Amino acid sequence: MLGVGAGIAAYKACEVVRGLTESGHDVRVVPTRSALEFVGAATFEALSGNPVHSGVFSNVPEVEHVRIGQEADLVVVAPATADLLAKAAHGQADDLLTNTLLTARCPVAFFPAMHTEMWEHAATRSNVATLRSRGAVVPDPDSGRLTGVDSGKGRMADPAEITDLARLLIDEPRALPRDLEGVHVVVSAGGTREPLDPVRYLGNRSSGRQGYALARVAAARGARVTLISAHTMSLPVPAGVTVVNVSTAAELRAAVHEAAPSAEVVVMAAAVADFRPAALLEHKIKKTEGAPDPVVLDRNADVLAELVENRRGDQVIVGFAAETGDRGSDVLQYGRTKLRRKGSDLLVVNAVGDGRAFEVEENSGWLLAADGAETAIPFGSKSQLAAALWDSVSELVGRAHA
Incomplete structure (x- = not known):
């Protein structure tokens, strides 16, 4: 069930409906009466294929104000206005949406959208804390352009992000506990x-989807996230996440080392080039000049190894290894060797090739721990892998602060 509050961001709810229905889910849209001033019922009906009502006296024989909540596998409220958050926190039930919130026993997620002053008001903060204490998922809103000329914190998360987190909660209802509250995470x-040369570069096929999923899930679990992003401009920035854009391995190294000292957790999910051309040519290599001279390569610094060497005693460091097997060893054996060599607390090992790991929406692999524990991560969305990793990281952080 998608609840829609009366905010200008209601138009973004249309994309959430489309994203969930295209994923094969049956979506019932329940807007407030005022939300229909922003987006008409016909639009939501056309996108969802289901009737749209806002009052408790519509379709009375079906007892919708009870049935919708009882039958839902997930309730998402987007936008969740200050008024809706207040009503939900205090158990008010004066329309179909608020009645549904009281009858739902499935996971419930609110995605706030309001002006900065409303979000920062003590009443709203108290209402959000109450909802979180009851098990509701309430990620912080994004920062950016609001209504009119105003900008600030209170912008609703991108519809693609809401859709992704909704899918995660459908697959893993307990994937978003608020267990990273106040933890600074660098990803x-x-x-x-x-x-x-001015045109060509050495690179790899990483899309950044796994790193962005890690940042998105960590932020939803309460972490303060710094995301060091290398060539992922097409991906929407997760709400509440600070992004530092870099290009080369040297730039990434500098950005990570600048952010890491204040972080409790550092996750190196980027595919950092092992080598770089020894010299940058001033002009494009011309085909008419014949075969170019052999490219001489220099080795880039091992950022993960440097982090391990320089870390604080209680800092958790996680590496990623995209591997292929060969005649000498398989993917998992290479991962074990890399974990021993790098010295990180955890290492996620992915097998690449044949549409796996790079440039796809799903992932799988193994989570290796320094204490010898090994956990297979089944095939699923990259957000599911992220949730599994944060479960292990949260446990390590908890031990460090015990």
Whole structure:
């Protein structure tokens, strides 16, 4: 069930409906009466294929104000206005949406949208804390352009992000506990590019989706996230996440080392180039000049190993290894060797090739721990892998602060 509050961001709810229905889910839209001033019922009906009502006296024989909540596998409220959050926190039930919120026993997620002053008001903060204490998922809103000329914190999360988190909660209802509250997390994502001439570069196929999923899930679990992003411009920035854009391995290294000292957790999910051209040519290599000279490569610094060497005693460091097997060893054996060599607390090992790991929406692999524990991560969305990783990281952080 998608509840829609009366805010200008209601138009974004249309994209959430489309994203969930295209994923094969049956979506029932329940707007407030005022929300229909922003987007008409006909639009939601056309997108969802289901009737749209806002009052408790519509379709009375079906007892919709009870049945919708009872039958839902997930309730998402987007936008969740200050008024809706207040009503939900205090158990008010004066329309179909608020009645549904009282009858739902499935996971419930609110995605706030309001002006900054409303979000920061003590009443709203108290209402959000109450909802979270009851098990509701309430990620912080994004920062950016609001209505009129105003900008600030209070912008609703991108519809693609809401859709992704909704899918995660359908598959893993307990995937978003508020267990990283106040923890500073640094995540690297994407693939670096090492320039050869003004046109060409050495790079890799990393899309950054896994790193962005890690940042998105961590933020929803309460973390303060710094995302070091290498060439992932087409991905929407997760709400509440601070992004530092980089290009080369050297730039990524500098950004990670600048952010890491204040972080409790550093996750190196980026595909950092192992080598770079020894010299950057001033002019494009011309085909008419014949075969170019062999490209001489220099080795880039091992950022993960440097983080391990320089870390604080209680800092949790996680590496990623995209591996292929060969005649000498398989993917998992290479991962074990890399974990011992790098010295990180955890290492996620992915097998690449044949549409796996890079440039796809799903992932799988193994989570290796320094204490020898090994956990297979089944095939699923990259957000599911992210949730599994944060479960392990949260446990390590908890031990460090015990």
